[in-house]
Amino acid sequence: MITNLKTTFAGLKLSSPIIASASPLTATAEQCVELEKAGVAAIVVKSIFEESIAHNSQELADVLSHGEETDYLDGYIGEQMVSEWRSTLKSIKDACTVPIIASMACRKIDTWERYARVADEVGVDALELNLMNVARNTRHTPYGDTEHHLVRTVEVVRKITSLPIIVKLASNMTNPAALVDRLKACGADGVVLFNRPYPVDIDIETREYITGQVLTTPYNLATPLRWTGILSAEVPAIDYALSGGVKNWQDIVKAILAGASAVELCSALYEHGIDYIKELKQGLEEWQQSHFEESVDSYRGRMNASNSEYAASLFRAHYLHFKS
Numbered sequence: 153m154i155t156n157l158k159t160t161f162a163g164l165k166l167s168s169p170i171i172a173s174a175s176p177l178t179a180t181a182e183q184c185v186e187l188e189k190a191g192v193a194a195i196v197v198k199s200i201f202e203e204s205i206a207h208n209s210q211e212l213a214d215v216l217s218h219g220e221e222t223d224y225l226d227g228y229i230g231e232q233m234v235s236e237w238r239s240t241l242k243s244i245k246d247a248c249t250v251p252i253i254a255s256m257a258c259r260k261i262d263t264w265e266r267y268a269r270v271a272d273e274v275g276v277d278a279l280e281l282n283l284m285n286v287a288r289n290t291r292h293t294p295y296g297d298t299e300h301h302l303v304r305t306v307e308v309v310r311k312i313t314s315l316p317i318i319v320k321l322a323s324n325m326t327n328p329a330a331l332v333d334r335l336k337a338c339g340a341d342g343v344v345l346f347n348r349p350y351p352v353d354i355d356i357e358t359r360e361y362i363t364g365q366v367l368t369t370p371y372n373l374a375t376p377l378r379w380t381g382i383l384s385a386e387v388p389a390i391d392y393a394l395s396g397g398v399k400n401w402q403d404i405v406k407a408i409l410a411g412a413s414a415v416e417l418c419s420a421l422y423e424h425g426i427d428y429i430k431e432l433k434q435g436l437e438e439w440q441q442s443h444f445e446e447s448v449d450s451y452r453g454r455m456n457a458s459n460s461e462y463a464a465s466l467f468r469a470h471y472l473h474f475k476s
């Protein structure tokens with residue numbers, strides 16, 4: 153039986169559901185060319201982080217010992233970062249034929265506008281908004297403010313560009329279905345479930361915060377799998393990519409059955425090297441053949457919550473009937 157791995161995500165036509173997600177593995181044109189050779193269907197370039205401006209400018213201020221000049225340094229470093237980002241995006245876009253997605257993580261609305269304008273001018277294929285922050289303040293950030301900020305961000309970016317907008321969400325949103333529905337109405341074309349905050353751990357001997365488990369484990373799949381199954385049924389008008397804990401081709405089958413059009417992979421590429429993409433594609437193709445699935449579309453969302461047989465498993469929160 154003839155089967156194919158083609159899929160569409162956020163208006164992008166992909167040769168397979170395997171996207172390299174944003175990470176240091178996607179930082180340069182050379183790396184992206186190697187990923188393309190290894191068979192990846194699209195690449196999300198490592199994010200530009202607005203918060204790096206303050207960090208780099210403080211470092212420079214410390215070296216210069218002129219604390220009062222940080223405003224000037226912020227401006228200077230901000231300019232330099234954007235200019236480097238523009239040339240990196242351009243060199244990646246010139247070197248690759250697969251869709252290139254520019255990822256940005258900003259705080260201020262005018263920075264979102266500025267970065268979106270740059271990516272639009274370079275002519276990347278889509279934008280991914282890395283919308284994650286640690287809302288931690290009871291007085292200045294009222295309940296629901298994070299979600300309002302996300303919606304406002306998509307509205308603003310939509311006015312700047314006609315490129316597909318992909319929203320990479322954190323997993324701790326209040327009622328993600330209502331949020332995704334609103335993001336779609338404001339012009340988002342795709343959602344990535346989920347982003348992952350930098351992991352923390354504690355060294356109990358030195359009593360220091362240290363970096364936790366950076367690469368994901370198979371256990372990280374459960375949360376994005378559940379929400380892909382729920383959201384693809386509840387808000388079917390937008391496309392989903394699952395990110396988090398995808399370790400093998402079987403996990404990609406699961407993501408698609410739950411309703412994802414694609415997966416965004418990172419840790420597995422660190423663990424096995426980028427040639428692992430070939431193995432993933434082969435496994436997926438063989439599974440489709442042996443299960444008589446002509447294409448990704450023919451089984452995408454077959455196990456999502458629109459089917460009452462599966463909804464109960466996806467909606468289940470409590471360990472009611474668990475027996476050890």
Ligand SMILES: Cc1cc2nc3c(=O)[nH]c(=O)nc-3n(C[C@H](O)[C@H](O)[C@H](O)COP(=O)(O)O)c2cc1C
Nearest residue numbers: 173174175198199282368395396397398417418419
């Ligand atoms: C070392 C490292 C760097 C990352 N850098 C970024 C980044 O720049 N932007 C972003 O949106 N996500 C970033 N991520 C998150 C990944 O893109 C991905 O969404 C997450 O690791 C879950 O997928 P995985 O289980 O395949 O690793 C990073 C992850 C790792 C491990």
